[in-house]
Amino acid sequence: MASLMAMTALGRRDPATVTHGPLTISERTDVALASVAARKGRMANLSASARAAGLHLPGPATHSQGTPYSAFWVAPEMWFVEAPFASHELIADMLKAALGDAASITEQTDAWVAFDVAAPDLAPLLERLCNVDFPAVPQGHATRTVIEHLGVYLIKHGPGTARIYGPRSSAESLLHAVETAAHALW
Amino acid sequence: MIIHHPILGPRDAQEFVYLGDASLIDRPDGMTAGVEAFHDYLYNRTNPAGEHQELWYHEQGDRSWLVVTRNTVTHEITKVELARDVARARGRTK
Numbered sequence: 001m002a003s004l005m006a007m008t009a010l011g012r013r014d015p016a017t018v019t020h021g022p023l024t025i026s027e028r029t030d031v032a033l034a035s036v037a038a039r040k041g042r043m044a045n046l047s048a049s050a051r052a053a054g055l056h057l058p059g060p061a062t063h064s065q066g067t068p069y070s071a072f073w074v075a076p077e078m079w080f081v082e083a084p085f086a087s088h089e090l091i092a093d094m095l096k097a098a099l100g101d102a103a104s105i106t107e108q109t110d111a112w113v114a115f116d117v118a119a120p121d122l123a124p125l126l127e128r129l130c131n132v133d134f135p136a137v138p139q140g141h142a143t144r145t146v147i148e149h150l151g152v153y154l155i156k157h158g159p160g161t162a163r164i165y166g167p168r169s170s171a172e173s174l175l176h177a178v179e180t181a182a183h184a185l186w
Numbered sequence: 187m188i189i190h191h192p193i194l195g196p197r198d199a200q201e202f203v204y205l206g207d208a209s210l211i212d213r214p215d216g217m218t219a220g221v222e223a224f225h226d227y228l229y230n231r232t233n234p235a236g237e238h239q240e241l242w243y244h245e246q247g248d249r250s251w252l253v254v255t256r257n258t259v260t261h262e263i264t265k266v267e268l269a270r271d272v273a274r275a276r277g278r279t280k
Contacts, residue, residue, distance in 0.1 A: 060193045060248070075248040076193065076268075131198050143194075146201070146246050 009113035009171035018179060021186025023125065025178055027171075028114040028163070031082050032091040035106045036099065038077040045102035046077075053098035055081065063142040063155045072142035072155055080108065080153070080165075113171035115164045117178065122160055128181040130154065134162070148177035189254060190266050194247060201246040207231050208239035208253045211273050235259050241269060 008029050010016050015027040036057070038046045050057050055071060057079050058064035063072040070082040083091050092107040099105065119125065126134040130145040132154055137143075142155040150173065153165040166174040187199035209231070214223040236259060242252045251269035256262070 073248075076250060076270075131200075144247050151246055 009168045010175070016175070018175070020179065020182045021119075023117065023119040023182045023186065025175065025182075026116045026118070027175075028116055030085045031109075031114055032085045032088040033108040033112060033114075033165075034081050034091045034095055035074070035108050036071075036079050036081055036095060037075075037104045037106075039102060039104055042102040043077055046099060049099045049102055053095075055095075055098070058140075061141055061143050063140045063157075065140075072153070074142075074144065074153070085109070111168055112165045113168045113174065115166070115175065115178065116161065117164060118161045120160050122162055124185055125178070125181055126154070126162070128184065129177065135159070147174060150174055150177075187261065187263075189242065189252070189263060191244065191247065191250075191252065192266055192268055193250070194244075197244070197247060201244060202252075203243045203245045205241040205243060205251075208241050208269075208272070210241060211253075211269065211276065211278055213278075237264070 005013065007013065008015055008027060010027065015029045017027070018025040036046075047057065053069070054066065055069040056064045056066055057071055058073055060073050064070060068083045068088060071079045072082075074080050081091065081095060088094055091109065092105050095103075095105045117125070123135045126132060129147045130152075132143060132145050134156065137156055139156055139158055142153060145152060145154050147164070147166070150166050150170050152167075152174065155163045155165075157163065164174070164178070188196045189199055189202060191197050209227075212227070214227055216224055236257055237255060238258045239253055239255050242254050244250050244252065253267045253269050253272045254263055255265035257264065
């Protein structure tokens, strides 16, 4: 058995943290991710089994915080589910066991890079990066948008905290885009 | 241009990709409709100066296909529906 070292999306051993002025960008490698999509005509079954598993599937453009499972809406009858990586590394298998055949579940953990961005006010940063009206949308808003030509998911956890999921293969470019906007500001 | 997405509300048109005439939903049955009907479906489009139904894809959003009713002269958008609902209403899918 080969002895393999896990590497982050940025090719390092440990998650990166960058601070600039009031902004902190923290790479998150402790989140397991899977997509859950209701199979045709099976939404009622999925709702029931999700409820039994303690998984709340929120409405459009919304993120729902929970333990262990959080989830955000990505498309009609489709969600991304987040859980702690340490306990849910095999999140797709665990969800399949919990939700049965009412949903199609796909492992997503290693397809994305997650950055938590935090500053007293994120509005000036995010208005330079994407077209989401960050101060206007409610807490818990989750949407797909574009940052520097990259399709990303943006989740608002508070006026000064947000998470960005971007394509893992473009992790450096996404980080560079956020850093560049931060340097223009502060 | 702003497209009022039926689920997500007003979204910038740059998030969308344009496909074309929404008559693409009405594909004839290739086994029974005959070659003329399929030729019309594939190649012939009306090109109205006025109200036009067209397919848009919300690529940088929720990946839904929409049927947008747009006036090609004024660019006014009068109606936006999920293509899924339109197709079901026309009996295209279950």
